[in-house]
Amino acid sequence: MTTLCSHEDLIATQDALKHVEKSYPALFEQLLHIVNLTRSLQLRYQFMGCLLMDEDPGKNKPSYLHHSVLELYKREIQKLKDNPDFPVIKKTFKSFKKVGYAKISLLLQGAKPETLTGLSVIK
Incomplete structure (x- = not known):
């Protein structure tokens, strides 16, 4: 997904994620686990975000992944969605939807907002 967001949007997103990490450390670790799993399986962050937000993943759904691996991922x-604090994640993702699931994921992994500013295509 192509996203265009400002440096201020990215900083606000990073601040919100830091707040989640500080206030809900177990929830944050679960989310980071999902982001890392997404990266390890070479799935699109957009696919991950769609699953988390109950959206149709459309063309982002992987066709190359074995069914059993996809079911394990789901x-x-x-497990993350069953966490009683999951609405915090859902609210954060919804608040920063224009930043995009990929950039949110990269911020979660420690990317600096300066490296993500402007137009980019991240799957």
């Missing part, structure tokens, strides 16, 4: 997503 079970891990569901």
Whole structure:
């Protein structure tokens, strides 16, 4: 997904993620686990975000992944969604939707907002 966001948007997103990390450390670790799993399986962050937000992943759904691996991934997503504090994540993702799931994921992994400013295509 192509996203265009300002440096201020990215800093606000990073601040919100830091707040989640500080206020809900176990929830944050679960989310980071999902982001890292997404990266390790070479899935699109957009696909991950769609699953988390109950959106249709459309063309972002992987066609190359074995069914059993995809089901395992979905079970891990569901574990996060079953966390009683998950609405905090959902609210954060919704608040910063214009930043994009990919950039949110990269910020979660420690990317600096300066490296993500402007137009970019991240899957």
